Amino acid sequence: MHVFDYFFDLDNYMTKERFAKLREFASTKQTPFLVTSLSVVGRKYDELKKSMPYAHVYYAIKANPTEDVLRLLLDRGSCFDVASVYELDLMLRLGATPDRLSYGNTIKKACDIKYAYEKGVRLFASDAESDVRKLAEHAPGSDVFFRILTDGLGADWPLSRKFGAQPDVVFDNILLSKKLGLNPRGISFHVGSQQHDVTQWRVALKNCKELFCAAKQQGIDLDLVNMGGGFPAHYLHPVEDTYVYAAEITDYMREFFGGEFPQVIVEPGRYMVGDAGVLVSEVVMISRKERESGIPWIYLDVGKFGGLIETLDESIRYPIYSERTGYANDYVLAGPTCDSMDVLYEKQPFRMPSSIEEGDRLYIFTTGAYTQTYSAVFFNGFPPLNSYVID
Numbered sequence: 267m268h269v270f271d272y273f274f275d276l277d278n279y280m281t282k283e284r285f286a287k288l289r290e291f292a293s294t295k296q297t298p299f300l301v302t303s304l305s306v307v308g309r310k311y312d313e314l315k316k317s318m319p320y321a322h323v324y325y326a327i328k329a330n331p332t333e334d335v336l337r338l339l340l341d342r343g344s345c346f347d348v349a350s351v352y353e354l355d356l357m358l359r360l361g362a363t364p365d366r367l368s369y370g371n372t373i374k375k376a377c378d379i380k381y382a383y384e385k386g387v388r389l390f391a392s393d394a395e396s397d398v399r400k401l402a403e404h405a406p407g408s409d410v411f412f413r414i415l416t417d418g419l420g421a422d423w424p425l426s427r428k429f430g431a432q433p434d435v436v437f438d439n440i441l442l443s444k445k446l447g448l449n450p451r452g453i454s455f456h457v458g459s460q461q462h463d464v465t466q467w468r469v470a471l472k473n474c475k476e477l478f479c480a481a482k483q484q485g486i487d488l489d490l491v492n493m494g495g496g497f498p499a500h501y502l503h504p505v506e507d508t509y510v511y512a513a514e515i516t517d518y519m520r521e522f523f524g525g526e527f528p529q530v531i532v533e534p535g536r537y538m539v540g541d542a543g544v545l546v547s548e549v550v551m552i553s554r555k556e557r558e559s560g561i562p563w564i565y566l567d568v569g570k571f572g573g574l575i576e577t578l579d580e581s582i583r584y585p586i587y588s589e590r591t592g593y594a595n596d597y598v599l600a601g602p603t604c605d606s607m608d609v610l611y612e613k614q615p616f617r618m619p620s621s622i623e624e625g626d627r628l629y630i631f632t633t634g635a636y637t638q639t640y641s642a643v644f645f646n647g648f649p650p651l652n653s654y655v656i657d
């Protein structure tokens with residue numbers, strides 16, 4: 267029985283005029299592909315700078331390394347968090363000077379540290395004694411910030427226990443780095459990606475402050491707080507505006523650091539580019555697995571291996587738009603590959619118009635972050651996700 271009309275509030279994501287332009291641009295191209303809007307990225311950057319004027323922005327390249335996006339951010343004055351020598355080379359090729367790059371990955375080979383140092387990078391993240399020793403040897407005298415562990419509570423895409431160390435270990439590493447001739451600069455953390463709970467920044471900042479005090483007692487003046495990423499994009503579940511996050515975080519900074527802030531770095535990835543992307547896809551097949559009951563399935567030409575890996579555990583719920591109207595029905599959504607994990611939403615089925623047909627285009631919003639970079643090469647022969655930019 268049909269009870270509800272299909273409803274999708276396009277205005278939550280873009281104006282009708284912008285959508286019409288996007289649709290026109292997309293109409294001649296074969297799906298699936300990602301379209302990233304440069305003006306949206308620019309607006310996001312400006313919004314963040316305006317709401318946290320004291321913070322230095324280091325864009326987390328992995329979220330969307332499209333060269334036009336990187337060039338735009340370079341022109342605006344952004345710095346960059348590089349995670350590998352490949353991202354480092356990319357940024358140098360685009361004209362970034364090494365003083366605008368931080369090597370933010372705590373997991374690095376000695377030869378990669380050496381390479382980054384030779385290229386002029388002097389700011390490194392670290393969370394392990396062994397890494398501190400490698401840095402001391404291959405990047406002597408460099409600035410180092412130390413990453414503390416967070417629990418990722420409140421985040422849709424937590425980064426778990428993989429990165430960072432407990433404050434007592436960090437403290438030991440700060441002392442060791444000083445002894446080995448490095449320059450311990452400060453503390454970093456990441457509260458987990460797509461973080462809904464802004465008080466998680468308070469928990470982390472409190473730890474930073476305590477480490478600042480402990481280091482000071484040993485004669486080490488830390489002066490850098492790197493707050494990482496975590497700022498949200500606008501998926502289906504509503505999130506607070508940037509300025510709400512920024513105002514709260516600024517209050518926490520005042521609470522712990524008073525009137526004189528240390529240097530502050532933010533490393534937005536998802537926030538910067540998520541809202542700027544639309545993934546255009548096509549319905550390949552619609553089918554029923556039972557004659558009478560059961561939820562019908564919609565198979566798209568893009569799935570977990572084509573760029574939508576963040577639907578793992580149905581963590582990220584993308585807004586998916588069909589231009590059809592009328593009654594709505596619940597569907598399981600799945601991708602096109604022959605892997606059983608290539609199902610997007612099954613536990614919580616998706617409401618789509620029941621007039622939907624094979625060959626229809628679907629517009630998946632908020633796909634500017636962590637999609638194209640995650641798409642597989644030649645799995646089942648499917649090519650990696652194609653990508654274009656528009657204004």
Ligand SMILES: *Cc1c(COP(=O)(O)O)cnc(C)c1O
Binds near residue numbers: 497
């Ligand atoms: C991935 C990453 C980011 C970006 O995180 P978002 O939640 O996408 O903003 C920032 N900093 C580091 C060190 C990262 O690894």
